[in-house]
Amino acid sequence: MPSPFDVAIVGSGPSGALAALKLVDRGRNVLLLDVGNDDDRYRNLIPDEPFSQLRRSDPEQRRYFLGDRLEGIPRGQVRVGAQLTPPRQFVTRGVEEHLPVSGRGFEPMQSLALGGLGAAWGAASFTYSRGELERAGIYEPGFLRYYEEVSQAIGISAEPVDDSSRDCFSGVAHHLPALDLDSVATCMLSRYHARRESFLRDGFSLGRTPLAVLSRDFAGRRANPYFDMDFWSESRQSVFRPRYLIEHLMKRPNFFLAPGRLVTRFEDEGPRGVAIRCRDLGRGTTTSFRARRLLLCAGAINSARIALNSLGLVDRRVPILSNPYTYVPCVCWPILGREVADRRHSLSQLVAIYKPEDAADDLMTAQFYSYRSLLLFKLVKEIPLPPWAGLLIARLLVNSLVIVGIHHSDSPAPGKNMRLLASEEDVLSELRFDYAASPEEEGTRMRREQRLLRLFGRLGLIPLSLLRPGAASSIHYAGTVPIASGGSEEWGAKPSGQLLRASNVYIGDSATWRYLPSKGLTFTQMANALRVAEWVDADLGTSS
Amino acid sequence: MSLGSVSRYARPTDDEITALAMSETDHRSSRRFEPIARGPVFAVAAMVAVVVAGAPFVLARFVKGCLGVHGRGR
Numbered sequence: 198m199p200s201p202f203d204v205a206i207v208g209s210g211p212s213g214a215l216a217a218l219k220l221v222d223r224g225r226n227v228l229l230l231d232v233g234n235d236d237d238r239y240r241n242l243i244p245d246e247p248f249s250q251l252r253r254s255d256p257e258q259r260r261y262f263l264g265d266r267l268e269g270i271p272r273g274q275v276r277v278g279a280q281l282t283p284p285r286q287f288v289t290r291g292v293e294e295h296l297p298v299s300g301r302g303f304e305p306m307q308s309l310a311l312g313g314l315g316a317a318w319g320a321a322s323f324t325y326s327r328g329e330l331e332r333a334g335i336y337e338p339g340f341l342r343y344y345e346e347v348s349q350a351i352g353i354s355a356e357p358v359d360d361s362s363r364d365c366f367s368g369v370a371h372h373l374p375a376l377d378l379d380s381v382a383t384c385m386l387s388r389y390h391a392r393r394e395s396f397l398r399d400g401f402s403l404g405r406t407p408l409a410v411l412s413r414d415f416a417g418r419r420a421n422p423y424f425d426m427d428f429w430s431e432s433r434q435s436v437f438r439p440r441y442l443i444e445h446l447m448k449r450p451n452f453f454l455a456p457g458r459l460v461t462r463f464e465d466e467g468p469r470g471v472a473i474r475c476r477d478l479g480r481g482t483t484t485s486f487r488a489r490r491l492l493l494c495a496g497a498i499n500s501a502r503i504a505l506n507s508l509g510l511v512d513r514r515v516p517i518l519s520n521p522y523t524y525v526p527c528v529c530w531p532i533l534g535r536e537v538a539d540r541r542h543s544l545s546q547l548v549a550i551y552k553p554e555d556a557a558d559d560l561m562t563a564q565f566y567s568y569r570s571l572l573l574f575k576l577v578k579e580i581p582l583p584p585w586a587g588l589l590i591a592r593l594l595v596n597s598l599v600i601v602g603i604h605h606s607d608s609p610a611p612g613k614n615m616r617l618l619a620s621e622e623d624v625l626s627e628l629r630f631d632y633a634a635s636p637e638e639e640g641t642r643m644r645r646e647q648r649l650l651r652l653f654g655r656l657g658l659i660p661l662s663l664l665r666p667g668a669a670s671s672i673h674y675a676g677t678v679p680i681a682s683g684g685s686e687e688w689g690a691k692p693s694g695q696l697l698r699a700s701n702v703y704i705g706d707s708a709t710w711r712y713l714p715s716k717g718l719t720f721t722q723m724a725n726a727l728r729v730a731e732w733v734d735a736d737l738g739t740s741s
Numbered sequence: 742m743s744l745g746s747v748s749r750y751a752r753p754t755d756d757e758i759t760a761l762a763m764s765e766t767d768h769r770s771s772r773r774f775e776p777i778a779r780g781p782v783f784a785v786a787a788m789v790a791v792v793v794a795g796a797p798f799v800l801a802r803f804v805k806g807c808l809g810v811h812g813r814g815r
Contacts, residue, residue, distance in 0.1 A: 252771045259766040270762050272755045534784030537776075573774050574762040581751035584761050586795035592777045593784045 210313025213494035300630030343724035359404025382546035501677035750806030
């Protein structure tokens with residue numbers, strides 16, 4: 198291994214993986230530091246067969262559908278992370294011990310997994326408009342080319358001429374054909390097209406969700422088989438996971454992975470580069486690495502935690518953004534009681550963009566999922582009837598059931614912040630969150646949601662309930678190390694991602710964004726990571 | 742008495758859900774969990790009948806819940 202490395206990257210999630218790819222391609226010696234928890238139990242257990250067939254024939258199905266410790270049966274109230282199926286639960290393993298959090302009204306999902314939260318990503322891939330990128334503080338002329346590069350690296354299937362694509366997948370030329378829709382989504386889309394002009398007048402557009410899921414074989418991975426097993430298995434690697442890029446990079450001579458390492462702090466040593474201190478979780482020892490530059494891609498919460506710990510900024514309140522999230526189980530009444538096609542994928546089928554009359558530049562997005570492969574007992578749990586009755590209702594409804602996830606944008610406010618409670622050498626101390634939207638903000642959101650629900654009615658959807666699982670439940674976080682406005686701030690980053698008080702340290706994830714649009718952030722996180730990686734590469738200059 | 746509290750007490754317990762999940766993931770009983778698709782009229786009529794038949798259960802659970810007899814595990 199070379200020492201010092203040109204660049205050390207912390208975190209193997211979507212941002213870290215794409216930044217590593219860029220810097221390795223540019224010939225830099227890259228060290229990736231990550232805990233890298235992985236699924237060592239279920240991955241090879243799940244047959245490559247359709248959900249309906251496995252349900253009828255596989256005597257081993259209980260192991261992966263419920264888990265060896267029955268961890269797939271949610272107990273008590275539904276909490277953040279309850280949506281993870283047993284084969285995905287490695288994503289949050291070890292978090293309570295190593296990434297402690299507390300506070301009111303904010304229960305974030307964090308990850309120490311290989312691929313980070315990207316290991317459970319829903320794969321919806323949205324572009325931000327120029328206005329949204331500018332509000333976030335990350336716009337640069339030509340930003341679109343980063344989206345293109347990501348699309349070419351991970352494979353995105355999309356329909357570029359949909360009405361919603363104008364706002365959520367704009368200008369990306371390199372993509373695969375869109376995936377096929379299931380029966381319910383086909384019905385909703387045809388009802389939308391029958392009343393299209395009226396929907397557009399109301400600021401509502403609907404189209405297929407751009408997905409980082411392969412509709413054709415691509416770069417050694419295979420097309421989605423429409424087995425409806427995407428929440429459970431990694432069949433044919435058709436749904437992108439950052440792990441695939443890391444495994445590809447492992448074959449390159451200038452890429453080095455140090456697994457099992459929890460980075461706790463750095464020390465910027467000016468011309469000598471940066472020293473990085475880690476906990477080796479396997480051996481229980483402390484190790485150090487040196488690099489000329491450090492790129493933090495540990496996610497908005499933990500990139501900030503490492504920086505606060507390193508700079509000794511205890512009790513310093515820093516902002517936190519998270520898309521407010523509401524989900525709405527609905528029945529698509531034109532499908533009620535009818536047969537539907539078995540061939541389908543499990544991820545978001547459609548996306549709606551809603552431009553409220555009172556704020557057309559502050560979009561709301563809604564993603565539409567069908568439910569079929571998530572097992573009926575989870576539905577029965579929420580039905581206030583005896584189990585036999587709930588099961589009958591679930592069997593009657595499940596073909597027509599649509600789960601709609603509504604996201605709102607988020608902006609900084611005095612009531613949304615977090616702080617580190619202590620600065621320590623070899624552990625990451627507790628972060629305390631204090632996140633509360635103002636009553637005005639809450640009221641505006643609810644009014645907009647009511648208008649959106651009326652529009653859903655015209656698509657044939659009957660909402661069954663409106664569930665707000667609480668702040669942080671969107672699993673979209675940003676804004677903890679915001680790009681500075683050019684004043685005399687001591688906390689924040691430059692537009693290049695360079696940390697204000699440590700010039701050898703950059704931040705490549707959404708920590709630097711000053712605004713969080715309502716659209717899913719992962720695709721833009723990856724594009725932004727490429728942008729920051731180019732700044733890091735330029736900063737290193739021609740010597741290597 | 743609110744609809745919310747009735748709903749909270751009437752929902753199945755964790756033990757009941759565990760038993761249901763075990764049955765659902767047994768391939769020998771999987772037919773009992775397959776979707777029922779016999780037309781929209783049947784679906785609506787069946788749901789109304791099921792809700793009516795389940796109403797006494799809901800009421801009994803609510804009363805037990807209010808009296809603290811019914812351990813819900815929620």
